[in-house]
Amino acid sequence: MTALEVRGLAKAFSRPAVRGLDLTIAPGEFYGLLGPNGAGKTTTLRMIVGLLRPDAGSVRVFGVDALADPIAAKRQVAWLPDEPLIYDKLTPLEFLEFVAGLWGVPAADASARAEELLHRLDLWDHRAERCEGFSRGMKQKAALAGALIHDPRLLILDEPLTGLDAAIAREVKDILVERVRAGATIILTTHILDVAERLVGRIGIIQDGRLLAEGTLAELRGRVGRDDSTLEDVFLDLVAAPAGQTAVEQAPA
């Protein structure tokens, strides 16, 4: 069973944002979804987590049809966008209690997990302060704690490191790697290609709502014919290629 299977996903606003996108991600995989601004990354992720209804296509999360049974699919997913999804007027503990309740985590488990996460993310001393006084990094850590409190099988992160200082970014990256080692699946979008290069196992590059290329860094290097190049070089070569030369080429997962 795949962690995520997306087939023929399409969404148009005033213009097509995603056009017939196919993605297959295995359980325990750390997958990086890259693309230039406006490529359709966030729209794709928002459709996967059930925030947007696709115009066409299907989404299956651990075998569950996310369009037919969104509640069952959502139970297994956590969503962390670049703008922290928290309530400024709640304290971190109150926020985690609320999120745990939404995902049906028993109170005793949620309480223990919240304490563990807040200690891990250096927020324990701030547990009784409202989030409105937090820095951006602290808010992002509180949001990350919210995403992790229900122990999701699939973690979807849209630019999670935007605006974080080096220390907090390192902390977040360490936690994500730990989660993958523990068996979780992560899909991450980022414009910081060094991060993607060091963290993710497989990379999908989308442009104009279509999958441009997919594979490990080595496979993508092979595709552009530059074996010693960085992900940044590969990415720029791929997105700069003329439209006729950007047929989807998927390496085996």
Place this chain on the structure above:
Amino acid sequence: MTAGTLRPGTLAWLLRHELRLAARAIKLSSPGVWITLLAMVILFHVLGAFLALGASRGGTDMQPAIGAMVAALASCFMMGTAIYRAMDTIYARGDYDLLLSSPLSPAVILPARALAVTAGTLLFPAALILPIANMGAIFGHPNWLAAYLALPALALAVTGIALLVALLLVRWVGVRRARVVGQGIAAFTGMLMGLAGQIPRLLGPHVDWMARTDGLRHGPLAAFVLLPGHALLGDPLSLAALVIACVTLFAVVTARWGATFIATATAAAGATTSGAKAPTKAHRFQDRLGPLLRRKEWRLMRRHPQLPLLLFQQMSGAIILVISMQDQWRTDPLTLAALVVPMAALTAGTLAKLALADGAADLINAAPVPPKRLRQAKVEAAGLPPLAAVAVVAALAGGVSLWGTLTILSCGIAATFCAVVASLWVQPVSGSEVDQVLKPRKGATGKVVGRTLLEMMMSYGWMGATVLMLHHNPFALLVAGGLLGLVAILRAPL
């Protein structure tokens, strides 16, 4: 000087920028808005014509007193608005860093911002009073056009005082509480206008109102008290004195306390409404989803900085109603108890709006909880506190009659339901903590005002139905049916 030729960095240039920002917050491109504005201008001129004709027939002895009263009422209203806008200038405008990091002279920044506050403050009283001056000029009182100078002068003075009030509040009650307190004072000052109209009623019919004010009109303070009245009516000396006094006050405040005000505003930009708090007791997690959702909504409602202001505004309407109908309350206490019905409805509507402005809409939409369940929790959170108040009053009404208890309870439930449904007519606002009601998006102002008026009409309509029902008047069923029908038409996405 045209807008294009204004020299960058000057007071006029910055004022144009401020006014442009203010104007763009209002959508004036829709024909409906222009038609409404035109209709209001015509209506106020017609009303102004009647008032001017009435003044022409009356004696001239009372005219300065009436003029002074008009100036006082307008100043009360402007003071409420100006304090609100001054507090808003301290907290809501985050561009001080940009302005202060520019080579712009600090001596220009506060006067420009203060003048923008004056313009916003002046708008409504000018729309009410200037048509009267226009029609007065047509019907034999050309000197009434002095209102075109006197009103802006009063607005300048009011703005100066409002800036001082805002500064003092920040100093006395602290940055965190000053906003809420300021909004409360603003609402109360605005409400004074409504209460002032009830003074003769409060004093009772036996009081000779003319005799009471005789001392003010003819005593040693008469020249001072009646100065704004004389100025509004076009007495040249009074007008000159008023304009000089008001402009001086404004200039002194902006020059003397301008730097302090800007320093306060920049300090407030980083301030929050809650400070660091040491945890006092262990936080117990809630297991059941329903109570958890309601508790979260109540926490957010309770901590919403504008909740006290919204509730106070509603209460002020009720206070005016209580005073104006005090004779009836004394003989019929159940009618007084019926006041809980519109209060509950208006409170429920306010709470529903606060609940709908979800600061993390994407979070709850991504959660494995049916949207209907989430909406239901918001409805419960908004409806239960006002219903508790209805239940208490209905129980107290039981001391008078069982019929009173049943009527107040049933009408209270129906009115609360209607208010919540009317508020849920709009979809939740996604994104950051944008409250569509308090800070309508561009173009949404008309809808928000319309919905607020509809809610008020329905809430007081339910009070009417309650009073009729208490008096066994069958017309109550017609009113109640009409209100329920209206809600059915709205078809809220419950």
